[in-house]
Amino acid sequence: MKTRILLVDDEEQFVQALSERLTLRGYDVTTSLSGEDALEKLKHYNYEVVILDIAMPGLDGVTTLREIKKFKPLTEVIMLTGHATVETAIEGMKLGAADYLVKPCDTEELMAKINKAHQKKAGTEERIREAKVKDIISSPRSVLKKK
């Protein structure tokens, strides 16, 4: 199954070009030109990875990341920044971003980070499923429990 990506950046030409490149490489890409639109889309659809620009009009990337982590905590977010500042990256990581890249970015490096983030999400979801199953089995009323 294709990895579902939400690409968020206010630069329309950048979004169009990167979206096309990722689609050619087998990803299922949806685009947003604002943090507000991205949050609206996330309410209705599930994405494995969000690629999120930091500097955007309206809701900036850090605020958008904060909101994503509130209602879709398992969604992995990769921050894109035009600033080569460690502070920006650290702030994003503290808020739960999986990684960051500085524009212009190398597509192969971006893909490696996307795949790593997707694997991390899949791993977390699997552990949650296992924990739920274990909880069901260990429940006093569980019919699966050995007597």
Add this chain to the structure above:
Amino acid sequence: MKYAWDTLGEAGFQFFGKMSASISHEIKNALAIMNENAGLLEDYASMGEKGISVDLQRLKSLAGNVRIQIQRADEIVRNMNRFAHSVDRSENAIEVGELLALMTALAHRSATMQGVTLKLKPPQKLVTITTNQFFLEHLIWLFLEFSMDKTGCDKIVELILEKEGSAVRIIFTGLIGLQPPTMDSFQTDAAKALLEAIGAKVSADSGKGELVVTLSGGEKPLGS
């Protein structure tokens, strides 16, 4: 002069740094678009090598996108160069309309981030004054930042340049909340120092929603 040069210097360095950071960010965005479009051209070339049919119009369109971003980056660098040269001399003859056009262009990114549209009304005639160009640019920047924060619902700030006798007026329109407490907050040490350094005065008309900076049309010796 009442205000020490170190106030102007420190604030000036911060202004210069802020402008440099903003310009570099704009250039980065243009480079990122060029990077992705160049990458797409490579992708389609690879597809062609594998015998997959490629839309030649698409290739031309991608090349056109790169050219547009080159023109965009070139204009950004041109503005950066003009701004950088504004510190060449402590005083020179300045065409105020051109300076306002430069500052409006430099403020474009900040305005976009705040959802504000900046408009510059074309001046009726050339207006020239002799003063410190960097100080004047810094002052205009402070006014622009203030205006973008105080703009009304339509989020439009218009700059109008007028000359009355020897006085030059730059009017920032479309503002709200220009009552005294707000105006007091504008009068930072840096703003006061810049106004004094170039012999300018600021006034507000809260009824009209206008902020007016008046420059003396003649020479104002610095340090006096």
